[in-house]
Amino acid sequence: MAVTAPALTAPPEIETEPRAAWRETWxxxxxxxxxxxxxxxxxxxxxxxxxxxxxxxxxxxxTDLDSVNAPPSAKHWLGTDxxxxxxxxxxxxxxxxxxxxxxxxxxxxxxLGVTMGALAGYFGGAxxxxxxxLIDVLFAxxxxxxxxxxxxxxxxxxxxxxxxxAQANDLLWLVEFVRSGYADYLVVMLALSVLGWAGLARLVRxxxxxxxxxxxxxxxxxxxxxxxxxxxxxxxPNAMAPIIVAISMGLGGIAIxxxxxxxxxxxxxxxxxxxxxxxxDNVGRHWRDWxxxxxxxxxxxxxxxxxxxxxxxxxxxxxxxxxPEL
Amino acid sequence: xxxRFIRLFFARGQALRAPSFMxxxxxxxxxxxxxLLILISLITFALGIYGPGDPVQVMMGLHARPxxxxxxxxxxxxxxxxxxxxxxxxxxxxxxxxxxxLVKYQGQRVSDLIAKRLPVxxxxxxxxxxxxxxxxxxxxxxxxxKRKSWLDVFLRGMVILAVxxxxxxxxxxxxxxxxRKHEIGPMTLGPFLPVGGWGGIxxxxxxxxxxxxGLGVLAVFTRQTRAAMIEVLNADYVRTARAKGLKEWMVxxxxxxxxxxxxxxxxxxxxxxxxxxxxxIIESFYGIPGVGQLAYDALISKxxxxxxxxxxxxxxxxxxxxxxxxxxxxxxxxxxxxx
Numbered sequence: 213m214a215v216t217a218p219a220l221t222a223p224p225e226i227e228t229e230p231r232a233a234w235r236e237t238w239x240x241x242x243x244x245x246x247x248x249x250x251x252x253x254x255x256x257x258x259x260x261x262x263x264x265x266x267x268x269x270x271x272x273x274x275t276d277l278d279s280v281n282a283p284p285s286a287k288h289w290l291g292t293d294x295x296x297x298x299x300x301x302x303x304x305x306x307x308x309x310x311x312x313x314x315x316x317x318x319x320x321x322x323x324l325g326v327t328m329g330a331l332a333g334y335f336g337g338a339x340x341x342x343x344x345x346l347i348d349v350l351f352a353x354x355x356x357x358x359x360x361x362x363x364x365x366x367x368x369x370x371x372x373x374x375x376x377x378a379q380a381n382d383l384l385w386l387v388e389f390v391r392s393g394y395a396d397y398l399v400v401m402l403a404l405s406v407l408g409w410a411g412l413a414r415l416v417r418x419x420x421x422x423x424x425x426x427x428x429x430x431x432x433x434x435x436x437x438x439x440x441x442x443x444x445x446x447x448x449p450n451a452m453a454p455i456i457v458a459i460s461m462g463l464g465g466i467a468i469x470x471x472x473x474x475x476x477x478x479x480x481x482x483x484x485x486x487x488x489x490x491x492x493d494n495v496g497r498h499w500r501d502w503x504x505x506x507x508x509x510x511x512x513x514x515x516x517x518x519x520x521x522x523x524x525x526x527x528x529x530x531x532x533x534x535x536p537e538l
Numbered sequence: 539x540x541x542r543f544i545r546l547f548f549a550r551g552q553a554l555r556a557p558s559f560m561x562x563x564x565x566x567x568x569x570x571x572x573x574l575l576i577l578i579s580l581i582t583f584a585l586g587i588y589g590p591g592d593p594v595q596v597m598m599g600l601h602a603r604p605x606x607x608x609x610x611x612x613x614x615x616x617x618x619x620x621x622x623x624x625x626x627x628x629x630x631x632x633x634x635x636x637x638x639x640l641v642k643y644q645g646q647r648v649s650d651l652i653a654k655r656l657p658v659x660x661x662x663x664x665x666x667x668x669x670x671x672x673x674x675x676x677x678x679x680x681x682x683x684k685r686k687s688w689l690d691v692f693l694r695g696m697v698i699l700a701v702x703x704x705x706x707x708x709x710x711x712x713x714x715x716x717x718r719k720h721e722i723g724p725m726t727l728g729p730f731l732p733v734g735g736w737g738g739i740x741x742x743x744x745x746x747x748x749x750x751x752g753l754g755v756l757a758v759f760t761r762q763t764r765a766a767m768i769e770v771l772n773a774d775y776v777r778t779a780r781a782k783g784l785k786e787w788m789v790x791x792x793x794x795x796x797x798x799x800x801x802x803x804x805x806x807x808x809x810x811x812x813x814x815x816x817x818x819i820i821e822s823f824y825g826i827p828g829v830g831q832l833a834y835d836a837l838i839s840k841x842x843x844x845x846x847x848x849x850x851x852x853x854x855x856x857x858x859x860x861x862x863x864x865x866x867x868x869x870x871x872x873x874x875x876x877x
Contacts, residue, residue: 345570352578352857353849354811356818361849364837365585468704472819475706477838488706495710509714513707520702528698 240533247529253522260304261311268301273483284507291507293494299507303515306487309480310519312394313401313470314463320405322459325412330443332413333420343413350410359469362403363478371395393484400479404469408462415458419451453534460530464523471516487516564865571861578853579631583624586846596840597640636847641839648847652829659821659828661739662747663813670752671759675802678763679795682771693760700757705819708750716746736826747824751816755809762805766798773797800870807860814852 241247260267269289270276276288276296284291290299332343353361374395378386389395423429424447432442473479474488482489494508594610595602611617615626630636636648643651681690717733718726727733731742738744770776771794779789814830821830829848836844 348574349577352853354814354856356815357849357852360837364845471704472706491706509710513711516707517703524698524702
C-alpha cells in the first residue's frame, strides 16, 4: 500500500472541526471525576427507570404482613415499610416517576424555551415585547407557589374532566391513565415546564440579542439567507453551550421539585410510589420510632440526595467543559 | 430548592449599560407595573374561581340541598358574571378584605388569619437570615482568600451538598440525628430542649427550623461571596490599593469587600422566594403556626379564598421587591450608571 500524502487535501480539516470541538469538550468533561461519577449515576437512574418492572423483586403495592417494618435482609434488600411493602421495589418505581418527570419537563421547557427565546431575540419588536411580557407575568409567581396554586386550583378540574371525557367516550386506556395517577402528574409537570421554559427563553433571548449583532450573522443576512435558516444554522449552534448548561443545572431542581410535590401530597398520589411520598409516608408514620427504623427514612433521603448531587456535578462539569475560560 | 433550580428558573436578562438606557428601563418597568399587577390578579382570580370547583360545595359539603347552595351562592355573589365578581373581589381586596375561610376557620376573615400568622413566619425567617447571612459572607471571604486550601475545598463540597439535599430530606434526618424520644412526653432536641411548635425567636424550638431554613441561604451566599470576592481581588484597583501600601485589612474591607457585596443585592429576591417555599414545608412539619402552615392547610382542604389571597399577596410583594432591587442596584453600583 502506498502512503497517501495528506498535505495537499485541505478541505477535510474544516469538515472535522465541529466534531473535534465536541471531542475536546468531552475530554475536558471526562477529566472532571465528580462529573463522570455523576454521569454514571444518572445513566443508572435512567436504566433503572426503563427496566424497573423487570428489576423489581415484588409488586410495588404488594403487602407482606409477615414482615412489617423489617430491616434490610436477603429477602428484602432495603427492608419493608409498615405495610410490609418492599422498599427496594418502591424505590425502583420511584426512580421511574422521577425519570418520567425529568424527561417530560426538560423536553417541554427546552422546546418551548428555545423557540420562544429565539423568536423574541431574533425578531425583536412586537414579538419580543409580547414574549418578554409573558415571561414577566410567569416570573411574578415564586416557583413553588405557582405549582402549589396550579395543583390546588386547576388540577382537580382537569383530572375530573379528563375522567368524565374518558368514561363518556369509552376510552379505556385513558380511564386507566387517570386512575393510575399519572394524569395528576401531567398537570404538575405542565406547571413545572411553564416555569422552566420562561427561564430558558430569557436566556436564549439574551444570547440571541448579542449574537444577532455579530458580523457572521450580518453577512449571512446580507447575502439573503432566510430568517429561519439564520436562527437554526447560525445562531442556535452558537447559543448551544449556555442552553445545555442551564438545562443540565436545572435537572436536579426538577428532581427535587418532583419529590417535594409528592411529599406534600400534590404530586403522584399513593399507592403509586414516588421518592417524595415514600419519604412522607415513612416519616409521617414513624415520627417517634425512627431510631429503631433508620432505613425507612435514610434510604429515600440518601437516594434522592445522590441523584440530585449527580445532576449538579454533571451540570458543573458541563459548565466547566463548555466554558473553558471560567 | 437548590440554587441551580433558582438560577435556571429565574435567570436574569442581560447587563445594563448607558445611563439614558437605564432611566428609560426604570420608567418602562414602572409603567408596566400596574399592567403586570392587573394581569397577575386576573390570572389568580380566574384560576381560583374556575379551578377547584364550587367554593360553596367546599364549604357545605357534598350533600347540601341544591336550593340552599343556590341561596348561598347568591349571598356570596358567585352567581354574578366573571367581570363583576373580579371587580368586587379586587375592590374588597384593596380594602383589605380577601374573603372568608370556608372550612377550618369558618367565618374568620382571611386577612385576619394571615395577619395573625405572618409575624411568626417573618420572625422565623429573620432568625434564619441572621445566623446564615453573616456566616456565609465570612465563609465566602475566607474561602476566596485561602483559595484552593483544604478549607476552600471543604466549603465547596459542603455548598454542593447543601444545595443537593432537599428540605424534605434534611428535616427528618436532622430531627432524627439531634433529637431523642422519651417514654412519655414530646421528642426533644438533645436531652431536654423541646422540638416542634413555636415559642418565639429566643425559644429552643426555633433552632432546628431556623437551621434548616438558613442552610440554603448559607450555601448560596457562600458561593456567591466567594466568586465575587475572587473577581474583585483580581481587579486593578485592589492591586493599586496594595501597591500604594494600604494595610491589608483596609484593602480587603474598604476596597474589595464593598465592591464584592454589590452583586449579592440581586440575590435578595431569590432568597425571599426560597425561604417562602422552605417555610411552607418546615412550618407544617414542625407545627409552627405561620402563614406557610396556613397555606398548606388551605391547599389540602381546598380553602381557596385563602390560597388566592396568599398567591396574590406573595406575587405582588415579589414583583415589587424585584423592581425595587433592580432600581436599588443602579444606585448601589455607580458603574452601571456611568459605564
